[in-house]
Amino acid sequence: MAIELGKSKSIVGRSPKDIAKYKFKGTGYIGKVLLSKGEKPVLGRKIFMDLSKPHLVLVCGKRGGGKSYTMAVMLEEFARLEPEIKNRISIITIDTVGIFWSLKFANKENEKELANWDLKPAETNVRVLVPKGKLDFYKEKGLPVSGAFTLKAAELDAVEWMALFKLTWKDPEGVLITRVVDEVKKKLGSYYGIDELIAAIKNDAESTKLVKQAMINRLKVAKTWGIIEKEGTRLSEIAKAGEITVIDVSAYRQAVGMEGTRDIIVALLGKKLFEERMLFRKEEEMKVLKGQKRESAMPIVWMLIDEAHMFMPKDSDNLALQVLLEWVRVGRQPGLSLLLATQRPNKLHPDAISQCDLFISHRMTSKPDIEAVAALRPSYLHQDFDHLYAEMPKSKGYALIIDDNTEKIWMVKIRPRFSWDAGVTASAFTK
Ligand SMILES: Nc1ncnc2c1ncn2[C@@H]1O[C@H](COP(=O)(O)OP(=O)(O)O)[C@@H](O)[C@H]1O
């Protein structure tokens, strides 16, 4: 069904019923429709995206195709939502590369291109939070950090400690940490850190000296990560209403053996947000039943994850996988939206592809990846996927948008960013 709101603007991600009811309220301007192909593409109507209702959005495309750029455009639009809508949403971005801080700076270099779109460079207010133990790392690089966060040790169960250290139930260290976590929880409740675990291991009578030492060494390494502490940052500090929070985990990118740290951050954050939203959803429903406004102390949440195949792999396990699958399968009901960006849809868990309601794809050339998303092709799409990619202009920023909400498909050019792009490909040339 075609949705015509006059010829100049259209909305993706919003059902025809909601378009009639809310019009453009709570949407963001993301680009323009491509009208003609060839060397000098002609652009047509503006495309707006719904940002106010829960969605599962998948952003695909090969490396350098514009995925992170498109995410940045969306973050700029979240920041510019009408206050009464914005203040009901909390936006959290998991930044694995360390690029979204640059939203804070206006894109002066892009002034000309922005002017072609009748837009101007502008800064966007984002909060950049980094793991507490890595604060110096970011400060040395001169990155504009807004604050630090930690995870609460007591929130990690034995399975999570084991996963962090790649241990199994069969490993003697796995047996030891399971026993010790249990013991410490009984003795100290929810107020303990790595030091208390080490002390308990020293007192353990059942494991051998060697096993105990091996486990202590691992915990000492975990301490240097500077993320797991007695006292964790409160969820309400991280998921603030009306705020765009960038959780920068890029410090753990190069460090061997620390990938688990990045995963546990996403896993614990995802788990807590899910649990809290479930509770608050009940509170909201009660209010509606009593004839009051649908309101609770906790905002609905959008989580945007760049390089999502890292956390939701198809063929391997990951600490965050089960948590994110919950978001994918039932998150929309309690108001949890997820945007997943990946250059490897073929490596992404298939549920993330089949469940998405808004599919945004930049250029893709790898056959297995195209095939992986072709599996999502809804019945209203009577075109061949390869064909659609072949028609996409080669220059950056073009995307195919397949929208289940309106059952429409668009070829779009994503608008230029207001803010500076820190993701520009590194090059050996200095000029
Ligand atoms: N919509 C766009 N308009 C203009 N340039 C773009 C656009 N999208 C991407 N680019 C350019 O392409 C580069 C790579 O995009 P990026 O989003 O970092 O790729 P990906 O995340 O898919 O690897 C950007 O640094 C930018 O220079």
Ligand SMILES: [Mg+2]
């Ligand atoms: Mg990227």
